[in-house]
Amino acid sequence: MSHEQTVRLTVAQAVVKFLTHQYSVLDEDRQRFIPSAAGIFGHGNVAGFSQAFSQYADDIPFIQGRNEQALAHAGSALAKASNRKQTLAVTASIGPGAMNLVTASALATVNRLPLLLLPGDTYATKRQGPVLQELENPQDPNLTVNDAFRPVSAFFDRITRPEQLITSLPKAFRVLANPAETGAVVLSLPQDIQSHAYDFPVSLFRDRDWTIRRTIPQPKEIDEVAAVLASARKPLLIAGGGVHYSQAREALVDFADATGIPVAETFGGKGAALHDADWVLGGIGLEGNPATNRLVAQADVILSVGTRLTDFSTGSQTMFKNPDVRFASINITELDALKQGAVAVLSDARLGLEALSQKLSEFSVPAEWSTEIAEQKADWAVLRGRALDPDTAFDKQAPENAELRIPDTDAVITQGQLIGLLQEQAQSGDTLIAAAGGPPGDLLKVWDATGDRRCHLEFGFSCMGYEIPAGIGVRLAEPQNTGRVSVFIGDGTFLMNPTEILTAAQEHLDITYVISENHGFQVIRRLQMMKYGEQFGNDFRYRDEDDATRLSGDYLHVDLGEIASGLGATTIRATNTDEIRAALDDTRDAHGPIAIVVPTIPLVDLPGSEVFWDVAPAEVAEQEWVSTLRTDYENGLKDQKWHI
The missing domain is CATH 3.40.50.970 (Thiamin diphosphate (ThDP)-binding fold, Pyr/PP domains)
Incomplete structure (x- = not known):
């Protein structure tokens, strides 16, 4: 034996x-x-x-x-x-x-x-x-x-x-x-x-x-989904992270090119569209762009591919406003495939899209739907261009900004304009990383990830502190890739977990950290103003000596560049557009971690998404204005629908 x-x-x-x-x-x-x-x-x-x-x-x-x-x-x-x-x-x-x-x-x-x-x-x-x-x-x-x-x-x-x-x-x-x-x-x-x-x-x-097995679609399920889409007058596809993981981007392009069905992207699906085309809509949902969301509201068939359809993508179940809307899906996980009462294909995204393309070889969207898509995209392109244009001076005193009470800082550009500069400099093979706070939502809304200008967004858990170490992981994934790996974060996220900059220096990793210095947890401050009506505990301020109950003094004096420099990064503070362009250009081929600190004007946001989010203001409060916010919230709930 x-x-x-x-x-x-x-x-x-x-x-x-x-x-x-x-x-x-x-x-x-x-x-x-x-x-x-x-x-x-x-x-x-x-x-x-x-x-x-x-x-x-x-x-x-x-x-x-x-x-x-x-x-x-x-x-x-x-x-x-x-x-x-x-x-x-x-x-x-x-x-x-x-x-x-x-x-x-x-x-x-x-x-x-x-x-x-x-x-x-x-x-x-x-x-x-x-x-x-x-x-x-x-x-x-x-x-x-x-x-x-x-x-x-x-x-x-x-x-x-x-x-x-x-x-x-x-x-x-x-x-x-x-x-x-x-x-x-x-x-x-x-x-x-x-x-x-x-x-x-x-x-x-x-x-x-x-x-890593590819689940093969069942012909009967493909037939059922194809039948639903073939009857549609205003179909729309939502692309999730599964499109990337199954390497289905080329199959998605072939499907959309052939059918004309427009494609919206979730956070995980950002960059699913390989190249710009008439059917490319961009981000969907609470932090998506308003053009995409208006089209979603009209759609009579929604095909979701490789996505969990969380509340940011569904507007807390308020976005699908067509009374006759139906849902179909392709997903490897049955839990996700059956969401919204969808007619489901349980399969790998690439194989599912390829099979569906064969079944729909004679289908194309009606001309009036294509026209509506083109008009919405054109309107959004104008708004997007204005918001990102880095060479347009932002007037803090303009009448339309009077109610913002914009604080006086040394910043001369907005975070949107900073993104415009990053977009201007982006090349094929580059990766831009974001995960929590304002950056991921802004990037979903406006970043053009076609042409392999990658956008790595972690928003399933929306975890502050993910971004800086994520740069290490992305660089390790393709050590021979000469594309730039950039981490785009606000000062709130930077201060939460900057220490792995030292690890990047220790490992000789080429990573660029672009830090938007806007003096606080500004995206949650925005939500706080929408749902409570008053700022509390989100600005980075000293405790007021005359009112010790509030953090309402001057902004904290924090040198973010010194922190990054002390952890091993080469640091540049760039204030205006010329300095930012020069910093991005001069450091593209630099080695080791680079930190570019950019002061940005607080409280100035990109155009809204026009989408409801189910975050409830207090039902009772001493502040009288809260009752108005509560009424607005309860009105928003009226659009919630269950699709089962």
Whole structure:
């Protein structure tokens, strides 16, 4: 009787060795699933995982970070930028180190991005009694803080015996590679178990390919969706992130070119249109452009492809105003496919669009719908051009701005004009990153991502602090790409989590940070004014010496450039359009992190989307103006409809 050859390894060594042999395969594209690892060591993983990563450093590079959450965000950004074909493995110590990963775990799972987390855990043997950073639960001695990962991960396993890895590791990678199930995969590893040795079968460490499978559409489902679209007079397609992940952009172009069906993009779907065309509408929903949203309101058939259809895309269920509107969908996840009561194709986005194109080979939208699309696009082009034109002086004292009470700062351009300058400088292969606050909404509304001027927006979890580490992940996704990787953030997001600039410097990564200095959490201030009617706690101001109950003094004196410079970035403060153009142009080929700080005029927004969002003002309040806002809100609720 033959016995399989074994190799004696610790648990940590076995995990790391296993990682070096895993490959993702999408069609003919094969690459390392985990090209790098990252982490911060503490007493809960230093004896086990630091030794293991050191031992295998030649096979899997290790990135040292400043914050565990940020490193995990870099892993999610790598996954997004690589169309879910790669991610990072991130290790952390027990207690707060592990808990720093929970937010990032939720972000990855909400966005359905593969991410491998290896947090340390308290002792499995328990003979030590309560240990440093252990949470003691009197009803459940087996519960640890790591159980917080369970509701925000796609897969969770606590390894309490070495041999459990033999089945757990393949299960973990099955989830990572499954586009319908993927998200954060968490292997919780007690600190003592990491160092335990076991005779593992050598076969566990063979090279293994994980096929990212394309779900094939069922002909009957294609026929049903094709029939719905063929009867439409005003059809419209909503493109989500699934168009990118399935590499369906060319199929989308072929479908839209042939049928004339206009295409709107969600945050995840931004850039789905490869080139500008009559059918390209741009962003949809609460932060979309008004032309797109007016067309959505008229549409009699909505085809959603690869999207979760959250409230930002549906205007909290108020956008689809045609009384006869019907819904169809293509999605790999049944939960999403059936939303809005859609006639659904459960399939890969590319294969679904290709099959649908064949069925609709004789279909084209009516001429009157094409005319309406062209007119709306033309009207929006004029508004967009005015808002982005960097060479038009903004008059703070103009009559139309009288009610804004624009504060006096050294800024001479708006955030919209700054975006106009970034658009002016953008080239094919460049990537612009944003995730929370004003930038992602502004970019969805006005950024032209055609011509491969990429726009990487994380808005499924809208997580402040994602953006700066995301630059690392995007750069790691294509290390040979000479295109510029830029992170576009406000000062609020910058101050929340700037420390991974140092990691970018440490790794010699070429990343540009464009910081819009507008003195506060301005996008939430805007919402606050709409739903409460008075600014409170969002401007960056000193506490007023005469009224200690309010943060109503002067703006905080913060030198963002000095912070970035101290973390290793080459820093430029650019105030006017000429200086900004020069800064962007002069640093295009520079190496290492670059920070360009631009003062922007607070309280000046891009044109509105004309879409309702269900955020309820207080039903009762001492401030009399709140009742008016509440009435407006209740009137907006009247447009909410369930489509089932």
